[in-house]
Amino acid sequence: MSRYRLQPTPTEEAALLEHCAHARLVWNLAVEQHAHWRPGRLSAPGFAEQCRQLTEARAEFAWLRAGSVIVQQQALKDFAQAMANYFIGTHRRPTWRKRGRSEGFRIVAVQADDVHRLSRNVGEVKIPKVGWVRFRWSRDVPEGVKSYRVTRDRAGRWHVAFAAIPEPIPAPGTGGVVGVDRGVAVSVALSTGELSHAPRLLEAEETQLRRLLRKLARAKPGSNRRTSVKHKIAKVKARERDRRKDWVEKTSTDLARRFDVIAVEDLKIRNMTRSTRGTLAEPGRNVRAKSGLNRSILAAGWGQLVERLEHKAPGRLVKVSAAYTSQRCSACGIVDAKARESQAAFACRSCSYAGNADVNAARNIKLAAGHAVSAREGPRVAEPVHREPQPVLLSV
Numbered sequence: 116m117s118r119y120r121l122q123p124t125p126t127e128e129a130a131l132l133e134h135c136a137h138a139r140l141v142w143n144l145a146v147e148q149h150a151h152w153r154p155g156r157l158s159a160p161g162f163a164e165q166c167r168q169l170t171e172a173r174a175e176f177a178w179l180r181a182g183s184v185i186v187q188q189q190a191l192k193d194f195a196q197a198m199a200n201y202f203i204g205t206h207r208r209p210t211w212r213k214r215g216r217s218e219g220f221r222i223v224a225v226q227a228d229d230v231h232r233l234s235r236n237v238g239e240v241k242i243p244k245v246g247w248v249r250f251r252w253s254r255d256v257p258e259g260v261k262s263y264r265v266t267r268d269r270a271g272r273w274h275v276a277f278a279a280i281p282e283p284i285p286a287p288g289t290g291g292v293v294g295v296d297r298g299v300a301v302s303v304a305l306s307t308g309e310l311s312h313a314p315r316l317l318e319a320e321e322t323q324l325r326r327l328l329r330k331l332a333r334a335k336p337g338s339n340r341r342t343s344v345k346h347k348i349a350k351v352k353a354r355e356r357d358r359r360k361d362w363v364e365k366t367s368t369d370l371a372r373r374f375d376v377i378a379v380e381d382l383k384i385r386n387m388t389r390s391t392r393g394t395l396a397e398p399g400r401n402v403r404a405k406s407g408l409n410r411s412i413l414a415a416g417w418g419q420l421v422e423r424l425e426h427k428a429p430g431r432l433v434k435v436s437a438a439y440t441s442q443r444c445s446a447c448g449i450v451d452a453k454a455r456e457s458q459a460a461f462a463c464r465s466c467s468y469a470g471n472a473d474v475n476a477a478r479n480i481k482l483a484a485g486h487a488v489s490a491r492e493g494p495r496v497a498e499p500v501h502r503e504p505q506p507v508l509l510s511v
Contacts, residue, residue: 116277120250127246186221219265220264235252271346283427294477298473320355359419367427377424435483441476461475
């Protein structure tokens, strides 16, 4: 997806918000229909039946008929595709869309003349029942675009994303293999010894965010003041999110250009960031600490980095097992849980190797990827060898 900043006028923004409301309504009605289904009942209505019901609703309600049928039908089609992805196990079950959070709609069957370039930095796109809306031409729009999606984030910014398959970055052809270890304190550590940190908010911005959160806690629900504070919080968080996305793009591009094979750990991030709050009958333990860890993992951009590497270096990304990568010595291969003296220090008690713990883990990932590529049997890590530390003989 190639995303661009949309620049609608107040009149165009009102029309876009109406499209978002109609798409959200149709989506939520489809979710409600499937939520009532139980085993033994008739199957929930499919896409064709829901389109027939939409036609009847548009004939009865003038406010719904005033909207775009393309936007409304596409919301039903997107829901049908989301349910299909859920049943094959690749995505979660589609849930409710909330106003102010999941604002957006999709347009398909885009013609070649529906997107124009007006000047060096300005373009325009044709949106049904809205007209031509300008956007910032920050880079060339991909050729052969068949659909696009218009979205509005919590900070109130509009974007248009054109669906296109990105061109992969060619491999350098040097045969280089790199191991990538993802962490919290150090976002990315390479087997070459390089360390990289995902950008966070500045100290002044964190102070501002804490102050805004305190104001939000004191604001009355439904008041204009609460809405204003929420908008300011969204702008601060959007700043951090944009910086992290920019870092992910630059890091993934650099790795794809420098190495032929990129090895990462096969981490189940969704399971790792699952809440431990529990229930009233069985409350969780250390919930606050686990919540902080979950936020740190998500802020490090683990999933975004691997996703972009899959797009930019298809077929060159190798996922290996994460077992014992942080406890294994990359020099002698001995697994010792006590070798990691601290978060950043690794000291093998068998061969006296010492170094950065994250770099050591990245080198283990690289070694595992080398075995997997040579065997052509997928990622595989050798079984750990547990030995007692041997005394080191020093010459006098």
